[in-house]
Amino acid sequence: MKIPFSWLKEHVALTKSAAEIADDLVRLGHEVEGVEEPRAAVKGVLVGHILSKEAHPDADKLSLLKVDVAGDAPLDIVCGAANMDAGDKVPVATIGTTLPNGLTIKKGAIRGQTSFGMCCSEVELGLADESAGLLILPKDAPVGAQVGEYLGLEEAVFDLSITPNRGDCMNARGIARDLAADYGLKLADIPGFTPQLDASVSVPSISVENEVDCPLYLGRRIEGIKLKESPAWMQAGLIMAGMRPINGIVDVLNYVMLYFGQPMHAFDADKLSGQISVRSADKGEAFAALDGRSLKLHDGDLVVADATGVVALAGVMGSEPTGVTESTINIMLESAFFRPARVSETRRSNAMVSEASMRFERGVDPQMVVSAMQQATRIIVELFGGKASDLSVAGSADSINSAKQVHCSVSRLESRLGVDIPESVDEVLRRMGFNIVRNSDRLEVLVPQFRHDVSIPEDMSEEYARVIGFDAIPEILPALATTAPVKKDRSIHEAVAGGFLQVVTYAFISAEEQRLFVADDGADIELENPISDAMSVMRRSGWPGLLNTAKYNLNRQQSGVALAEQGRIYMRTPKGNSEYNVLTWLMTGEVESDQWFGSARIANFFDLKGAVESWLAGRGLTGRFIADDSIQGLQAGQSAKILIGRNEAGRIGKVDGDIAGQFDIDAPVFVAEINLDLLHDGKQAKFMPLPEFPGVERDLVFLMDRKAFVRNSGSDAILQQVRKSGGKLLIDTRIFDLYEGKGVPEGMISVGVRFALQDPTRTLTQQDSDAASKAIIEGMEQKFGATLRG
Structure with a gap:
């Protein structure tokens, strides 16, 4: 919400600067987003008097002007507008002036003619979104005067973020009340006004059926208005307050709302039929809103209606058919108090929001309902003429939110x-x-x-x-008992966030299931009195439990299963029984179902490997996956140990087909396990600014012995070597191609490596790229005997 400084001064005699008042508003609990200075934004724009106007010799739509700005000599200005002539007074932005749109005026040549400034429209001055030409100033405007001061632009505008509980401060008077109380100054009285009533103007007929949601409703008819634009001072004030001028009547009501805090609405009285009633809507009742939407209302929505139907969504928005237009002659003014909760419910159910609803939802001042009606009547009659009826009143303000202690x-x-x-x-x-x-x-x-x-x-x-x-409130922490900090373990939550379903299985399994993944080395912990043979030993792996759970789900028409479990495994050691905190995964079946755009896809090793890598990355860790065909229960060629730093912290791979068959699972099954007790603290994520300089990518293709490739655990070892050789400029590397076949000697494999280089402080050179490529080529040759493929 924006409030011009001058509005506050009209309510209370403020002597402090805008900056000081902004600090005091923050202290009083009102967040100040900023203080704008519209007058300062047009400093250097002067009142100019056009002495002559001539056609540009080389452009049909340009004119050459001589403009007096009370300087040493008239200014020659090239202008593209067409609505001015000799003798007119216009705003002139002189050389060096920076306009609100960011344009800085400089001396320049336009089609061969030098221009020493620019004549401005309302758009260039930040006073309107569009204009048909230059802003023509009154004839008595003093030549050379600052336009900002002459037009009365605000010296400051406060941009406030009012908290939802302070509906009383969503207007200039409410903010001024807080300031006046804080400074010990008098808050100005609202000007008294009793409109001159005309008995020939009939009083609107009003009824309130829903008195709970509308305890007070006022109506007044004004006839014979001559609608025109609102005066410049009002339009300027509305623009400074962040609202767009619409038409004379609407502008007056918006001005009263921003100034006093009471939203009001005006109907074209000639478009209303019969008695005006405030009631609850029937379900499905039609409403054509001012914003062009056609709505079907909900049962209980609070509405204002005439004999033909709904003419306003109470406290939110009026209807388009009864809105005020340029042809309006007679109006009916509405001022009311609507129950905040009902306005909020009505607004939410219809997905509508307006300046009025924001104020009614927070609660308006009941005593301002009548005052705002009188002030709006006064301004309308003074500006647009007309004859006003007496007030039609339903309800009273005295009981609204009163006597609360x-x-x-x-x-x-x-x-x-x-x-x-x-x-x-x-x-x-x-x-x-x-x-x-x-x-x-x-x-x-x-x-x-x-x-x-x-x-x-x-x-x-x-x-x-x-x-x-x-x-002023002291910062004193309460006395607390000292306790050791406990780090919350979010391991399983992070796994679930990766798309896995959390399960909890028994820590007891059968000895036969234990032997599927663990050797019989005498380290089992056997139960002395097991419930059954199926629960006779403490588990040393979480995989049997996950396989049983997967079997259960697949037997119930689940096309794919992704499970994760955090639990403990147990084993006997020379120092006694030990237990370890582990996280296990299982993936089998479909990871993508049949769709019109593609066929189903079955899980593979790399689906689970990617999930584990993402889980590690979330903890700031990087794992190395080293091929290992000796892991019991996993298929050779599709199993690996997981190294975190120098620790072997886990295992991953495809379950042997015969073992999967024992659990009646036909699809490939992939499992992984991480010992959480062996993980160290990962790198903390920290913000890195976006690079200002471009990076480069290079591809290198190597020939290497296939046995060496397999012996060194394949791609992971190659990437590790590239990172080691690439130097400090290396930011990323990956293998983009593996190929065996035609064109590659038998027993050899072609490996394509892509790497990226970047320096945050400079643009890289060809020498940088060549040096990194050379180092990588030498490292690959030394480590694997690989040669660059020609």
């Missing part, structure tokens, strides 16, 4: 805040509207009607803290 203990508030609360602070809150009586340690508070957010002692703590200042 809070009883609390001063000592309790002081204990909560950690500071003493002097009685002088009570006086500030009284100026904010609270009726406070302090009797020794007892505090009796009568809450003002416009403060819908205060109802319990904790709310009063916040009010006192706002006045005292949160910065």
